[in-house]
Amino acid sequence: MNELQHLARVRDEDLAGQASGAGARALLASITSEEPAAEPAAEPARRRTPRWRTRMAVGAVAVTGLAAAAVIAPAVLGARGPATSYASSAIDIELRGDMYVATIKDPFADYAKYTEGFKAVGLNVNLEVVPVSPTQVGQITGMRLSGRLAPNGESITNGTSPEGCAFGSAGCAMTVEVARGWTGWASVRLGRAARPGERYQNWRSAMKKGEMLAGYRADGKTVGEVMAEVRRRGLEAVFQIITPAPDNDGYGVDPKQQSAKVGDDWMVWEVQSEQAGVVRLMVTKERLPKNPVYGDTKILDE
Known part of the structure:
Protein backbone atom coordinates (compact mmCIF):
# COMPACT_ATOMS: atom_id res chain seq x y z
CA MET A 1 0.00 0.00 0.00
CA ASN A 2 1.26 3.49 -0.80
CA GLU A 3 2.49 4.98 2.48
CA LEU A 4 1.32 8.45 1.38
CA GLN A 5 -2.25 7.24 1.72
CA HIS A 6 -1.76 7.11 5.47
CA LEU A 7 -0.76 10.79 5.46
CA ALA A 8 -4.27 11.66 4.32
CA ARG A 9 -5.45 11.02 7.87
CA VAL A 10 -3.14 13.67 9.35
CA ARG A 11 -4.48 17.19 9.55
CA ASP A 12 -2.75 20.39 10.60
CA GLU A 13 -4.99 20.75 13.62
CA ASP A 14 -4.15 17.20 14.79
CA LEU A 15 -0.42 17.98 14.91
CA ALA A 16 -0.50 21.63 15.95
CA GLY A 17 1.79 22.25 18.89
CA GLN A 18 3.33 18.74 18.81
CA ALA A 19 6.24 19.31 16.44
CA SER A 20 8.59 20.50 19.19
CA GLY A 21 8.72 21.34 22.84
CA ALA A 22 8.97 19.31 26.01
CA GLY A 23 5.40 18.04 25.77
CA ALA A 24 5.86 16.54 22.32
CA ARG A 25 9.18 14.91 23.27
CA ALA A 26 7.63 13.47 26.39
CA LEU A 27 4.76 12.05 24.36
CA LEU A 28 7.17 10.40 21.90
CA ALA A 29 9.24 8.91 24.72
CA SER A 30 6.11 7.55 26.33
CA ILE A 31 4.93 5.92 23.09
CA THR A 32 8.24 4.24 22.27
CA SER A 33 9.39 3.10 25.71
CA GLU A 34 6.63 2.62 28.26
CA GLU A 35 4.95 -0.74 28.86
CA PRO A 36 1.14 -0.65 29.14
CA ALA A 37 -0.02 -0.60 32.72
CA ALA A 38 -3.38 -0.71 34.41
CA GLU A 39 -4.56 2.69 35.63
CA PRO A 40 -5.49 3.15 39.29
CA ALA A 41 -9.23 2.91 39.81
CA ALA A 42 -9.41 6.35 41.42
CA GLU A 43 -7.48 8.09 38.65
CA PRO A 44 -9.63 9.94 36.08
CA ALA A 45 -9.88 8.16 32.72
CA ARG A 46 -7.24 9.32 30.25
CA ARG A 47 -8.11 10.41 26.73
CA ARG A 48 -6.67 7.72 24.49
CA THR A 49 -5.08 8.54 21.17
CA PRO A 50 -6.75 6.61 18.27
CA ARG A 51 -4.60 3.69 17.15
CA TRP A 52 -4.01 5.00 13.62
CA ARG A 53 -2.92 8.39 14.91
CA THR A 54 -0.38 6.80 17.28
CA ARG A 55 1.12 4.79 14.43
CA MET A 56 1.37 7.90 12.30
CA ALA A 57 3.22 9.77 15.02
CA VAL A 58 5.80 7.00 15.43
CA GLY A 59 6.26 6.56 11.67
CA ALA A 60 6.71 10.28 11.09
CA VAL A 61 9.33 10.62 13.84
CA ALA A 62 11.23 7.62 12.50
CA VAL A 63 11.74 9.44 9.20
CA THR A 64 12.07 13.14 9.84
CA GLY A 65 10.07 13.99 12.95
CA LEU A 66 6.56 15.16 13.66
CA ALA A 67 7.09 18.52 12.03
CA ALA A 68 7.67 16.84 8.65
CA ALA A 69 4.22 15.24 8.70
CA ALA A 70 2.62 18.62 9.35
CA VAL A 71 4.42 20.09 6.33
CA ILE A 72 4.13 17.18 3.86
CA ALA A 73 0.47 16.26 4.31
CA PRO A 74 -1.08 19.52 3.01
CA ALA A 75 1.31 19.59 0.07
CA VAL A 76 0.39 16.06 -1.01
CA LEU A 77 -3.34 16.32 -0.39
CA GLY A 78 -4.15 19.62 -2.04
CA ALA A 79 -7.62 21.08 -1.55
CA ARG A 80 -9.71 17.87 -1.98
CA GLY A 81 -7.59 14.72 -2.02
CA PRO A 82 -4.25 13.13 -2.84
CA ALA A 83 -4.30 14.62 -6.35
CA THR A 84 -6.24 16.93 -8.65
CA ALA A 194 -24.21 -2.48 -26.34
CA ARG A 195 -22.18 -5.32 -27.79
CA PRO A 196 -24.00 -7.65 -30.23
CA GLY A 197 -26.47 -9.80 -28.27
CA GLU A 198 -26.06 -7.80 -25.06
CA ARG A 199 -29.28 -6.93 -23.22
CA TYR A 200 -29.95 -3.30 -22.50
CA GLN A 201 -29.88 -2.23 -18.86
CA ASN A 202 -32.10 0.81 -19.19
CA TRP A 203 -35.89 1.17 -19.21
CA ARG A 204 -36.73 2.79 -22.53
CA SER A 205 -39.85 2.74 -24.67
CA ALA A 206 -39.18 1.25 -28.11
CA MET A 207 -41.70 3.77 -29.49
CA LYS A 208 -39.56 6.78 -28.63
CA LYS A 209 -37.80 8.67 -31.42
CA GLY A 210 -34.59 6.88 -32.35
CA GLU A 211 -35.73 3.52 -30.95
CA MET A 212 -36.82 0.41 -32.87
CA LEU A 213 -40.57 1.14 -33.08
CA ALA A 214 -40.25 4.91 -33.46
CA GLY A 215 -43.35 6.47 -35.01
CA TYR A 216 -45.65 3.57 -34.12
CA ARG A 217 -48.20 3.55 -31.27
CA ALA A 218 -48.50 0.04 -29.85
CA ASP A 219 -50.24 0.87 -26.57
CA GLY A 220 -53.87 -0.22 -26.50
CA LYS A 221 -53.50 -2.49 -29.55
CA THR A 222 -53.72 -6.28 -29.63
CA VAL A 223 -50.68 -8.52 -29.68
CA GLY A 224 -51.62 -9.62 -33.21
CA GLU A 225 -51.65 -6.02 -34.47
CA VAL A 226 -48.35 -5.11 -32.83
CA MET A 227 -46.59 -8.30 -33.92
CA ALA A 228 -47.47 -7.52 -37.54
CA GLU A 229 -45.57 -4.23 -37.23
CA VAL A 230 -42.71 -5.90 -35.35
CA ARG A 231 -42.24 -8.43 -38.17
CA ARG A 232 -42.60 -5.74 -40.84
CA ARG A 233 -39.59 -3.97 -39.32
CA GLY A 234 -37.55 -7.15 -39.20
CA LEU A 235 -37.62 -7.35 -35.42
CA GLU A 236 -38.22 -10.11 -32.90
CA ALA A 237 -40.31 -9.90 -29.73
CA VAL A 238 -40.47 -11.36 -26.24
CA PHE A 239 -43.38 -10.99 -23.84
CA GLN A 240 -43.73 -9.80 -20.28
CA ILE A 241 -47.08 -10.54 -18.66
CA ILE A 242 -47.99 -7.83 -16.16
CA THR A 243 -50.53 -7.87 -13.33
CA PRO A 244 -52.39 -4.55 -13.05
CA ALA A 245 -53.09 -2.95 -9.68
CA PRO A 246 -56.76 -2.99 -8.56
CA ASP A 247 -57.29 0.55 -9.87
CA ASN A 248 -55.01 -0.01 -12.90
CA ASP A 249 -52.71 2.66 -11.51
CA GLY A 250 -49.54 0.57 -11.59
CA TYR A 251 -48.65 -3.05 -12.16
CA GLY A 252 -46.56 -5.97 -10.95
CA VAL A 253 -44.74 -8.86 -12.58
CA ASP A 254 -45.28 -12.41 -11.33
CA PRO A 255 -42.44 -14.73 -12.49
CA LYS A 256 -44.78 -17.73 -12.23
CA GLN A 257 -47.07 -16.30 -14.92
CA GLN A 258 -44.40 -15.74 -17.55
CA SER A 259 -44.73 -19.22 -19.05
CA ALA A 260 -48.38 -18.63 -20.08
CA LYS A 261 -49.07 -18.70 -23.80
CA VAL A 262 -49.80 -15.19 -25.04
CA GLY A 263 -52.58 -15.02 -27.63
CA ASP A 264 -53.00 -12.60 -30.51
CA ASP A 265 -56.05 -11.13 -28.76
CA TRP A 266 -54.07 -10.10 -25.66
CA MET A 267 -53.52 -6.38 -25.09
CA VAL A 268 -50.22 -4.49 -25.37
CA TRP A 269 -49.62 -1.58 -22.97
CA GLU A 270 -45.97 -0.78 -23.61
CA VAL A 271 -43.09 -1.97 -25.77
CA GLN A 272 -39.59 -1.78 -24.35
CA SER A 273 -36.23 -1.95 -26.12
CA GLU A 274 -34.80 -5.30 -25.01
CA GLN A 275 -31.64 -5.61 -27.10
CA ALA A 276 -30.63 -4.82 -30.67
CA GLY A 277 -33.33 -6.27 -32.94
CA VAL A 278 -35.54 -7.41 -30.05
CA VAL A 279 -38.43 -5.63 -28.31
CA ARG A 280 -40.38 -6.62 -25.19
CA LEU A 281 -44.16 -6.40 -25.24
CA MET A 282 -45.77 -5.73 -21.86
CA VAL A 283 -49.18 -7.41 -22.05
CA THR A 284 -52.36 -8.41 -20.20
CA LYS A 285 -55.01 -10.93 -21.22
CA GLU A 286 -57.80 -8.45 -20.53
CA ARG A 287 -58.57 -5.11 -22.11
CA LEU A 288 -58.34 -2.45 -19.38
CA PRO A 289 -59.95 1.01 -19.04
CA LYS A 290 -56.53 2.68 -18.79
CA ASN A 291 -52.87 1.89 -19.26
CA PRO A 292 -51.58 0.23 -16.04
CA VAL A 293 -47.93 0.91 -16.91
CA TYR A 294 -48.44 4.66 -16.78
CA GLY A 295 -51.78 4.92 -14.95
CA ASP A 296 -53.20 6.88 -17.88
CA THR A 297 -54.83 6.45 -21.27
CA LYS A 298 -51.66 7.39 -23.14
CA ILE A 299 -47.94 6.88 -22.63
CA LEU A 300 -46.11 9.25 -24.92
CA ASP A 301 -46.07 12.97 -25.37
CA GLU A 302 -47.89 14.03 -28.53
Missing part, protein backbone atom coordinates in the same frame (compact mmCIF):
# COMPACT_ATOMS: atom_id res chain seq x y z
CA SER A 85 -5.88 14.60 -11.65
CA TYR A 86 -5.80 10.90 -12.40
CA ALA A 87 -5.09 8.84 -15.51
CA SER A 88 -5.44 5.14 -16.34
CA SER A 89 -6.35 2.98 -19.32
CA ALA A 90 -10.02 3.17 -18.26
CA ILE A 91 -10.57 6.78 -17.17
CA ASP A 92 -8.94 10.20 -17.00
CA ILE A 93 -9.97 12.73 -14.34
CA GLU A 94 -8.85 16.33 -14.12
CA LEU A 95 -9.95 19.45 -12.30
CA ARG A 96 -11.24 22.11 -14.72
CA GLY A 97 -12.27 25.22 -12.86
CA ASP A 98 -14.92 24.17 -10.34
CA MET A 99 -15.60 20.75 -11.88
CA TYR A 100 -13.79 17.43 -11.87
CA VAL A 101 -14.20 16.07 -15.41
CA ALA A 102 -13.93 12.29 -15.83
CA THR A 103 -13.40 11.10 -19.41
CA ILE A 104 -14.35 7.46 -20.04
CA LYS A 105 -11.53 6.03 -22.14
CA ASP A 106 -12.62 2.38 -21.95
CA PRO A 107 -16.43 2.01 -21.63
CA PHE A 108 -16.05 -1.77 -21.26
CA ALA A 109 -13.69 -1.62 -18.27
CA ASP A 110 -14.48 -3.15 -14.90
CA TYR A 111 -16.53 -0.77 -12.75
CA ALA A 112 -13.90 -0.85 -9.99
CA LYS A 113 -11.40 0.94 -12.24
CA TYR A 114 -13.66 3.99 -12.49
CA THR A 115 -14.29 4.06 -8.75
CA GLU A 116 -10.55 3.83 -8.13
CA GLY A 117 -9.98 6.92 -10.26
CA PHE A 118 -12.56 9.00 -8.41
CA LYS A 119 -11.16 7.86 -5.08
CA ALA A 120 -7.69 9.04 -6.13
CA VAL A 121 -8.98 12.62 -6.38
CA GLY A 122 -10.93 12.44 -3.15
CA LEU A 123 -14.40 11.68 -4.56
CA ASN A 124 -16.66 8.85 -3.39
CA VAL A 125 -18.30 8.02 -6.72
CA ASN A 126 -19.25 4.52 -7.80
CA LEU A 127 -19.63 4.68 -11.59
CA GLU A 128 -21.14 1.86 -13.67
CA VAL A 129 -21.05 2.09 -17.46
CA VAL A 130 -23.80 -0.22 -18.74
CA PRO A 131 -25.25 -1.23 -22.15
CA VAL A 132 -28.30 0.83 -23.11
CA SER A 133 -30.60 1.40 -26.08
CA PRO A 134 -29.36 3.83 -28.75
CA THR A 135 -31.07 7.00 -27.51
CA GLN A 136 -29.47 6.83 -24.05
CA VAL A 137 -25.86 6.18 -24.98
CA GLY A 138 -23.75 8.71 -23.10
CA GLN A 139 -26.62 9.61 -20.75
CA ILE A 140 -26.91 9.11 -17.00
CA THR A 141 -29.69 6.50 -16.70
CA GLY A 142 -29.73 6.24 -12.91
CA MET A 143 -28.21 8.01 -9.94
CA ARG A 144 -28.35 7.87 -6.15
CA LEU A 145 -26.78 10.59 -4.03
CA SER A 146 -26.10 11.32 -0.39
CA GLY A 147 -24.47 14.39 1.06
CA ARG A 148 -24.65 18.09 0.38
CA LEU A 149 -24.66 19.67 -3.05
CA ALA A 150 -21.90 21.99 -4.15
CA PRO A 151 -22.27 25.71 -3.29
CA ASN A 152 -23.46 26.42 -6.85
CA GLY A 153 -26.24 23.83 -6.48
CA GLU A 154 -24.68 21.37 -8.92
CA SER A 155 -23.47 17.87 -8.16
CA ILE A 156 -23.05 15.36 -10.99
CA THR A 157 -23.79 15.78 -14.71
CA ASN A 158 -22.81 14.08 -17.97
CA GLY A 159 -21.32 15.44 -21.16
CA THR A 160 -18.92 14.77 -24.01
CA SER A 161 -15.27 15.31 -24.79
CA PRO A 162 -14.74 17.37 -26.87
CA GLU A 163 -17.77 19.27 -25.61
CA GLY A 164 -20.75 19.02 -27.94
CA CYS A 165 -19.38 16.19 -30.12
CA ALA A 166 -21.68 13.44 -31.45
CA PHE A 167 -21.44 9.99 -29.87
CA GLY A 168 -20.21 7.41 -32.32
CA SER A 169 -18.00 9.89 -34.16
CA ALA A 170 -14.24 9.49 -34.05
CA GLY A 171 -12.64 10.94 -30.93
CA CYS A 172 -15.92 11.62 -29.10
CA ALA A 173 -15.88 10.28 -25.53
CA MET A 174 -18.38 10.18 -22.67
CA THR A 175 -17.72 12.35 -19.63
CA VAL A 176 -19.04 12.67 -16.09
CA GLU A 177 -18.61 15.97 -14.27
CA VAL A 178 -18.56 16.24 -10.48
CA ALA A 179 -18.64 19.62 -8.74
CA ARG A 180 -15.51 20.44 -6.78
CA GLY A 181 -17.46 21.59 -3.75
CA TRP A 182 -19.60 18.44 -3.60
CA THR A 183 -19.13 16.00 -0.74
CA GLY A 184 -20.92 12.76 -0.11
CA TRP A 185 -21.47 9.44 -1.83
CA ALA A 186 -22.87 8.73 -5.29
CA SER A 187 -23.81 5.73 -7.39
CA VAL A 188 -24.08 6.63 -11.07
CA ARG A 189 -25.12 4.61 -14.12
CA LEU A 190 -23.88 5.87 -17.48
CA GLY A 191 -25.08 4.35 -20.75
CA ARG A 192 -22.77 2.92 -23.39
CA ALA A 193 -23.39 1.21 -26.72
Whole structure:
Protein backbone atom coordinates (compact mmCIF):
# COMPACT_ATOMS: atom_id res chain seq x y z
CA MET A 1 0.00 0.00 0.00
CA ASN A 2 1.26 3.49 -0.80
CA GLU A 3 2.49 4.98 2.48
CA LEU A 4 1.32 8.45 1.38
CA GLN A 5 -2.25 7.24 1.72
CA HIS A 6 -1.76 7.11 5.47
CA LEU A 7 -0.76 10.79 5.46
CA ALA A 8 -4.27 11.66 4.32
CA ARG A 9 -5.45 11.02 7.87
CA VAL A 10 -3.14 13.67 9.35
CA ARG A 11 -4.48 17.19 9.55
CA ASP A 12 -2.75 20.39 10.60
CA GLU A 13 -4.99 20.75 13.62
CA ASP A 14 -4.15 17.20 14.79
CA LEU A 15 -0.42 17.98 14.91
CA ALA A 16 -0.50 21.63 15.95
CA GLY A 17 1.79 22.25 18.89
CA GLN A 18 3.33 18.74 18.81
CA ALA A 19 6.24 19.31 16.44
CA SER A 20 8.59 20.50 19.19
CA GLY A 21 8.72 21.34 22.84
CA ALA A 22 8.97 19.31 26.01
CA GLY A 23 5.40 18.04 25.77
CA ALA A 24 5.86 16.54 22.32
CA ARG A 25 9.18 14.91 23.27
CA ALA A 26 7.63 13.47 26.39
CA LEU A 27 4.76 12.05 24.36
CA LEU A 28 7.17 10.40 21.90
CA ALA A 29 9.24 8.91 24.72
CA SER A 30 6.11 7.55 26.33
CA ILE A 31 4.93 5.92 23.09
CA THR A 32 8.24 4.24 22.27
CA SER A 33 9.39 3.10 25.71
CA GLU A 34 6.63 2.62 28.26
CA GLU A 35 4.95 -0.74 28.86
CA PRO A 36 1.14 -0.65 29.14
CA ALA A 37 -0.02 -0.60 32.72
CA ALA A 38 -3.38 -0.71 34.41
CA GLU A 39 -4.56 2.69 35.63
CA PRO A 40 -5.49 3.15 39.29
CA ALA A 41 -9.23 2.91 39.81
CA ALA A 42 -9.41 6.35 41.42
CA GLU A 43 -7.48 8.09 38.65
CA PRO A 44 -9.63 9.94 36.08
CA ALA A 45 -9.88 8.16 32.72
CA ARG A 46 -7.24 9.32 30.25
CA ARG A 47 -8.11 10.41 26.73
CA ARG A 48 -6.67 7.72 24.49
CA THR A 49 -5.08 8.54 21.17
CA PRO A 50 -6.75 6.61 18.27
CA ARG A 51 -4.60 3.69 17.15
CA TRP A 52 -4.01 5.00 13.62
CA ARG A 53 -2.92 8.39 14.91
CA THR A 54 -0.38 6.80 17.28
CA ARG A 55 1.12 4.79 14.43
CA MET A 56 1.37 7.90 12.30
CA ALA A 57 3.22 9.77 15.02
CA VAL A 58 5.80 7.00 15.43
CA GLY A 59 6.26 6.56 11.67
CA ALA A 60 6.71 10.28 11.09
CA VAL A 61 9.33 10.62 13.84
CA ALA A 62 11.23 7.62 12.50
CA VAL A 63 11.74 9.44 9.20
CA THR A 64 12.07 13.14 9.84
CA GLY A 65 10.07 13.99 12.95
CA LEU A 66 6.56 15.16 13.66
CA ALA A 67 7.09 18.52 12.03
CA ALA A 68 7.67 16.84 8.65
CA ALA A 69 4.22 15.24 8.70
CA ALA A 70 2.62 18.62 9.35
CA VAL A 71 4.42 20.09 6.33
CA ILE A 72 4.13 17.18 3.86
CA ALA A 73 0.47 16.26 4.31
CA PRO A 74 -1.08 19.52 3.01
CA ALA A 75 1.31 19.59 0.07
CA VAL A 76 0.39 16.06 -1.01
CA LEU A 77 -3.34 16.32 -0.39
CA GLY A 78 -4.15 19.62 -2.04
CA ALA A 79 -7.62 21.08 -1.55
CA ARG A 80 -9.71 17.87 -1.98
CA GLY A 81 -7.59 14.72 -2.02
CA PRO A 82 -4.25 13.13 -2.84
CA ALA A 83 -4.30 14.62 -6.35
CA THR A 84 -6.24 16.93 -8.65
CA SER A 85 -5.88 14.60 -11.65
CA TYR A 86 -5.80 10.90 -12.40
CA ALA A 87 -5.09 8.84 -15.51
CA SER A 88 -5.44 5.14 -16.34
CA SER A 89 -6.35 2.98 -19.32
CA ALA A 90 -10.02 3.17 -18.26
CA ILE A 91 -10.57 6.78 -17.17
CA ASP A 92 -8.94 10.20 -17.00
CA ILE A 93 -9.97 12.73 -14.34
CA GLU A 94 -8.85 16.33 -14.12
CA LEU A 95 -9.95 19.45 -12.30
CA ARG A 96 -11.24 22.11 -14.72
CA GLY A 97 -12.27 25.22 -12.86
CA ASP A 98 -14.92 24.17 -10.34
CA MET A 99 -15.60 20.75 -11.88
CA TYR A 100 -13.79 17.43 -11.87
CA VAL A 101 -14.20 16.07 -15.41
CA ALA A 102 -13.93 12.29 -15.83
CA THR A 103 -13.40 11.10 -19.41
CA ILE A 104 -14.35 7.46 -20.04
CA LYS A 105 -11.53 6.03 -22.14
CA ASP A 106 -12.62 2.38 -21.95
CA PRO A 107 -16.43 2.01 -21.63
CA PHE A 108 -16.05 -1.77 -21.26
CA ALA A 109 -13.69 -1.62 -18.27
CA ASP A 110 -14.48 -3.15 -14.90
CA TYR A 111 -16.53 -0.77 -12.75
CA ALA A 112 -13.90 -0.85 -9.99
CA LYS A 113 -11.40 0.94 -12.24
CA TYR A 114 -13.66 3.99 -12.49
CA THR A 115 -14.29 4.06 -8.75
CA GLU A 116 -10.55 3.83 -8.13
CA GLY A 117 -9.98 6.92 -10.26
CA PHE A 118 -12.56 9.00 -8.41
CA LYS A 119 -11.16 7.86 -5.08
CA ALA A 120 -7.69 9.04 -6.13
CA VAL A 121 -8.98 12.62 -6.38
CA GLY A 122 -10.93 12.44 -3.15
CA LEU A 123 -14.40 11.68 -4.56
CA ASN A 124 -16.66 8.85 -3.39
CA VAL A 125 -18.30 8.02 -6.72
CA ASN A 126 -19.25 4.52 -7.80
CA LEU A 127 -19.63 4.68 -11.59
CA GLU A 128 -21.14 1.86 -13.67
CA VAL A 129 -21.05 2.09 -17.46
CA VAL A 130 -23.80 -0.22 -18.74
CA PRO A 131 -25.25 -1.23 -22.15
CA VAL A 132 -28.30 0.83 -23.11
CA SER A 133 -30.60 1.40 -26.08
CA PRO A 134 -29.36 3.83 -28.75
CA THR A 135 -31.07 7.00 -27.51
CA GLN A 136 -29.47 6.83 -24.05
CA VAL A 137 -25.86 6.18 -24.98
CA GLY A 138 -23.75 8.71 -23.10
CA GLN A 139 -26.62 9.61 -20.75
CA ILE A 140 -26.91 9.11 -17.00
CA THR A 141 -29.69 6.50 -16.70
CA GLY A 142 -29.73 6.24 -12.91
CA MET A 143 -28.21 8.01 -9.94
CA ARG A 144 -28.35 7.87 -6.15
CA LEU A 145 -26.78 10.59 -4.03
CA SER A 146 -26.10 11.32 -0.39
CA GLY A 147 -24.47 14.39 1.06
CA ARG A 148 -24.65 18.09 0.38
CA LEU A 149 -24.66 19.67 -3.05
CA ALA A 150 -21.90 21.99 -4.15
CA PRO A 151 -22.27 25.71 -3.29
CA ASN A 152 -23.46 26.42 -6.85
CA GLY A 153 -26.24 23.83 -6.48
CA GLU A 154 -24.68 21.37 -8.92
CA SER A 155 -23.47 17.87 -8.16
CA ILE A 156 -23.05 15.36 -10.99
CA THR A 157 -23.79 15.78 -14.71
CA ASN A 158 -22.81 14.08 -17.97
CA GLY A 159 -21.32 15.44 -21.16
CA THR A 160 -18.92 14.77 -24.01
CA SER A 161 -15.27 15.31 -24.79
CA PRO A 162 -14.74 17.37 -26.87
CA GLU A 163 -17.77 19.27 -25.61
CA GLY A 164 -20.75 19.02 -27.94
CA CYS A 165 -19.38 16.19 -30.12
CA ALA A 166 -21.68 13.44 -31.45
CA PHE A 167 -21.44 9.99 -29.87
CA GLY A 168 -20.21 7.41 -32.32
CA SER A 169 -18.00 9.89 -34.16
CA ALA A 170 -14.24 9.49 -34.05
CA GLY A 171 -12.64 10.94 -30.93
CA CYS A 172 -15.92 11.62 -29.10
CA ALA A 173 -15.88 10.28 -25.53
CA MET A 174 -18.38 10.18 -22.67
CA THR A 175 -17.72 12.35 -19.63
CA VAL A 176 -19.04 12.67 -16.09
CA GLU A 177 -18.61 15.97 -14.27
CA VAL A 178 -18.56 16.24 -10.48
CA ALA A 179 -18.64 19.62 -8.74
CA ARG A 180 -15.51 20.44 -6.78
CA GLY A 181 -17.46 21.59 -3.75
CA TRP A 182 -19.60 18.44 -3.60
CA THR A 183 -19.13 16.00 -0.74
CA GLY A 184 -20.92 12.76 -0.11
CA TRP A 185 -21.47 9.44 -1.83
CA ALA A 186 -22.87 8.73 -5.29
CA SER A 187 -23.81 5.73 -7.39
CA VAL A 188 -24.08 6.63 -11.07
CA ARG A 189 -25.12 4.61 -14.12
CA LEU A 190 -23.88 5.87 -17.48
CA GLY A 191 -25.08 4.35 -20.75
CA ARG A 192 -22.77 2.92 -23.39
CA ALA A 193 -23.39 1.21 -26.72
CA ALA A 194 -24.21 -2.48 -26.34
CA ARG A 195 -22.18 -5.32 -27.79
CA PRO A 196 -24.00 -7.65 -30.23
CA GLY A 197 -26.47 -9.80 -28.27
CA GLU A 198 -26.06 -7.80 -25.06
CA ARG A 199 -29.28 -6.93 -23.22
CA TYR A 200 -29.95 -3.30 -22.50
CA GLN A 201 -29.88 -2.23 -18.86
CA ASN A 202 -32.10 0.81 -19.19
CA TRP A 203 -35.89 1.17 -19.21
CA ARG A 204 -36.73 2.79 -22.53
CA SER A 205 -39.85 2.74 -24.67
CA ALA A 206 -39.18 1.25 -28.11
CA MET A 207 -41.70 3.77 -29.49
CA LYS A 208 -39.56 6.78 -28.63
CA LYS A 209 -37.80 8.67 -31.42
CA GLY A 210 -34.59 6.88 -32.35
CA GLU A 211 -35.73 3.52 -30.95
CA MET A 212 -36.82 0.41 -32.87
CA LEU A 213 -40.57 1.14 -33.08
CA ALA A 214 -40.25 4.91 -33.46
CA GLY A 215 -43.35 6.47 -35.01
CA TYR A 216 -45.65 3.57 -34.12
CA ARG A 217 -48.20 3.55 -31.27
CA ALA A 218 -48.50 0.04 -29.85
CA ASP A 219 -50.24 0.87 -26.57
CA GLY A 220 -53.87 -0.22 -26.50
CA LYS A 221 -53.50 -2.49 -29.55
CA THR A 222 -53.72 -6.28 -29.63
CA VAL A 223 -50.68 -8.52 -29.68
CA GLY A 224 -51.62 -9.62 -33.21
CA GLU A 225 -51.65 -6.02 -34.47
CA VAL A 226 -48.35 -5.11 -32.83
CA MET A 227 -46.59 -8.30 -33.92
CA ALA A 228 -47.47 -7.52 -37.54
CA GLU A 229 -45.57 -4.23 -37.23
CA VAL A 230 -42.71 -5.90 -35.35
CA ARG A 231 -42.24 -8.43 -38.17
CA ARG A 232 -42.60 -5.74 -40.84
CA ARG A 233 -39.59 -3.97 -39.32
CA GLY A 234 -37.55 -7.15 -39.20
CA LEU A 235 -37.62 -7.35 -35.42
CA GLU A 236 -38.22 -10.11 -32.90
CA ALA A 237 -40.31 -9.90 -29.73
CA VAL A 238 -40.47 -11.36 -26.24
CA PHE A 239 -43.38 -10.99 -23.84
CA GLN A 240 -43.73 -9.80 -20.28
CA ILE A 241 -47.08 -10.54 -18.66
CA ILE A 242 -47.99 -7.83 -16.16
CA THR A 243 -50.53 -7.87 -13.33
CA PRO A 244 -52.39 -4.55 -13.05
CA ALA A 245 -53.09 -2.95 -9.68
CA PRO A 246 -56.76 -2.99 -8.56
CA ASP A 247 -57.29 0.55 -9.87
CA ASN A 248 -55.01 -0.01 -12.90
CA ASP A 249 -52.71 2.66 -11.51
CA GLY A 250 -49.54 0.57 -11.59
CA TYR A 251 -48.65 -3.05 -12.16
CA GLY A 252 -46.56 -5.97 -10.95
CA VAL A 253 -44.74 -8.86 -12.58
CA ASP A 254 -45.28 -12.41 -11.33
CA PRO A 255 -42.44 -14.73 -12.49
CA LYS A 256 -44.78 -17.73 -12.23
CA GLN A 257 -47.07 -16.30 -14.92
CA GLN A 258 -44.40 -15.74 -17.55
CA SER A 259 -44.73 -19.22 -19.05
CA ALA A 260 -48.38 -18.63 -20.08
CA LYS A 261 -49.07 -18.70 -23.80
CA VAL A 262 -49.80 -15.19 -25.04
CA GLY A 263 -52.58 -15.02 -27.63
CA ASP A 264 -53.00 -12.60 -30.51
CA ASP A 265 -56.05 -11.13 -28.76
CA TRP A 266 -54.07 -10.10 -25.66
CA MET A 267 -53.52 -6.38 -25.09
CA VAL A 268 -50.22 -4.49 -25.37
CA TRP A 269 -49.62 -1.58 -22.97
CA GLU A 270 -45.97 -0.78 -23.61
CA VAL A 271 -43.09 -1.97 -25.77
CA GLN A 272 -39.59 -1.78 -24.35
CA SER A 273 -36.23 -1.95 -26.12
CA GLU A 274 -34.80 -5.30 -25.01
CA GLN A 275 -31.64 -5.61 -27.10
CA ALA A 276 -30.63 -4.82 -30.67
CA GLY A 277 -33.33 -6.27 -32.94
CA VAL A 278 -35.54 -7.41 -30.05
CA VAL A 279 -38.43 -5.63 -28.31
CA ARG A 280 -40.38 -6.62 -25.19
CA LEU A 281 -44.16 -6.40 -25.24
CA MET A 282 -45.77 -5.73 -21.86
CA VAL A 283 -49.18 -7.41 -22.05
CA THR A 284 -52.36 -8.41 -20.20
CA LYS A 285 -55.01 -10.93 -21.22
CA GLU A 286 -57.80 -8.45 -20.53
CA ARG A 287 -58.57 -5.11 -22.11
CA LEU A 288 -58.34 -2.45 -19.38
CA PRO A 289 -59.95 1.01 -19.04
CA LYS A 290 -56.53 2.68 -18.79
CA ASN A 291 -52.87 1.89 -19.26
CA PRO A 292 -51.58 0.23 -16.04
CA VAL A 293 -47.93 0.91 -16.91
CA TYR A 294 -48.44 4.66 -16.78
CA GLY A 295 -51.78 4.92 -14.95
CA ASP A 296 -53.20 6.88 -17.88
CA THR A 297 -54.83 6.45 -21.27
CA LYS A 298 -51.66 7.39 -23.14
CA ILE A 299 -47.94 6.88 -22.63
CA LEU A 300 -46.11 9.25 -24.92
CA ASP A 301 -46.07 12.97 -25.37
CA GLU A 302 -47.89 14.03 -28.53
